[in-house]
Amino acid sequence: MGKRIAFTGGSGKVGRTVVPYLIERGHKVLNLDLKPLDAPGVSTVVVDLADSGETFNALSMHFGFDDLRRGGSPAPLDAVVHFAAIPRILMRPDNAMFAANVLSTYNVVEAAVKLGIRKVIIASSITAYGVCFAEGDRDYTGFPVDEGYDADPTDSYGLSKLVGEKIARSFVSRTGADIYALRIGVVIEPADYERFPSALADPLSRKRDAWSYIDVRDLAQIVDLCIEKDGLGFQVFNATNDEIIANEPTTSFLTKHAPHTPRTRELESSEAPMSNRKAREVLGFREEHNWRKYVPGFG
Numbered sequence: 001m002g003k004r005i006a007f008t009g010g011s012g013k014v015g016r017t018v019v020p021y022l023i024e025r026g027h028k029v030l031n032l033d034l035k036p037l038d039a040p041g042v043s044t045v046v047v048d049l050a051d052s053g054e055t056f057n058a059l060s061m062h063f064g065f066d067d068l069r070r071g072g073s074p075a076p077l078d079a080v081v082h083f084a085a086i087p088r089i090l091m092r093p094d095n096a097m098f099a100a101n102v103l104s105t106y107n108v109v110e111a112a113v114k115l116g117i118r119k120v121i122i123a124s125s126i127t128a129y130g131v132c133f134a135e136g137d138r139d140y141t142g143f144p145v146d147e148g149y150d151a152d153p154t155d156s157y158g159l160s161k162l163v164g165e166k167i168a169r170s171f172v173s174r175t176g177a178d179i180y181a182l183r184i185g186v187v188i189e190p191a192d193y194e195r196f197p198s199a200l201a202d203p204l205s206r207k208r209d210a211w212s213y214i215d216v217r218d219l220a221q222i223v224d225l226c227i228e229k230d231g232l233g234f235q236v237f238n239a240t241n242d243e244i245i246a247n248e249p250t251t252s253f254l255t256k257h258a259p260h261t262p263r264t265r266e267l268e269s270s271e272a273p274m275s276n277r278k279a280r281e282v283l284g285f286r287e288e289h290n291w292r293k294y295v296p297g298f299g
Helices: 015-024 052-058 065-070 094-114 156-175 190-201 216-228 250-257 277-283
Strands: 004-008 028-033 043-046 079-082 119-125 178-184 234-239
Touching: 004 015, 015 028, 015 216, 052 094, 079 094, 079 216, 094 119, 094 156, 119 156, 119 216, 156 178, 156 234, 178 216, 216 234, 216 277, 234 277
Parallel strands: 004 028, 004 079, 028 043, 079 119, 119 178, 178 234
Antiparallel strands: none
């Protein structure tokens, strides 16, 4: 049965794919953003998530005039998906980006649990592991990078995402709600596969993200799986795809290109160094958009 979902940041790069996917799955979605989303069946409420009053109100509204005509108070939400954020460093001053991301996450999570919404999914990032936006060359301390890896961000964006996870965990501890944080890899849209041949030709160009990625359509699947999976409390999931961006087995590739990074277990065949094993085992994620399907000569 479809659920009522508020999706923050639905007009952004991820939301414009994920929101229609959720609607196709039978959910009703209200977009909360600073600009509208051009997608059938979706209304947008323009909301400043840095304002706690606006956030509380936006999470307790009718989805549109059809809801209004039915009469009665607005129906409660089943879930909130919080993807609204300044999406990386070097777009705003570090302090402004950090403040915006942390405050919006606090306001959304607080409003949700105080309104009795028992499921929240927040966008975290693999930048929390401290390599993606590091200054200079920095090695991962071990492969594979899973959710137990020491999250030690070296930049203001990764730090804002780790603080967001701590906010989520705090509210779960006091309320018992389910809040799942997705440590999202480099998000790839279909057109982005045009750049993969150059990345394959220059292996070190993808070192910072551990030669991993997430197809935005597979990310939509992960979000939907999180909506459907109840009872896990606070959880962190790497939202990444299955296979390394390389045309040789992972072990031999890492031996050549990450010689200073130890391996804490054997990696299977073409397994990505940024592990999504937890999402596969706990959520039932099954990759549908492997990069080899879209890059000529590598299928």
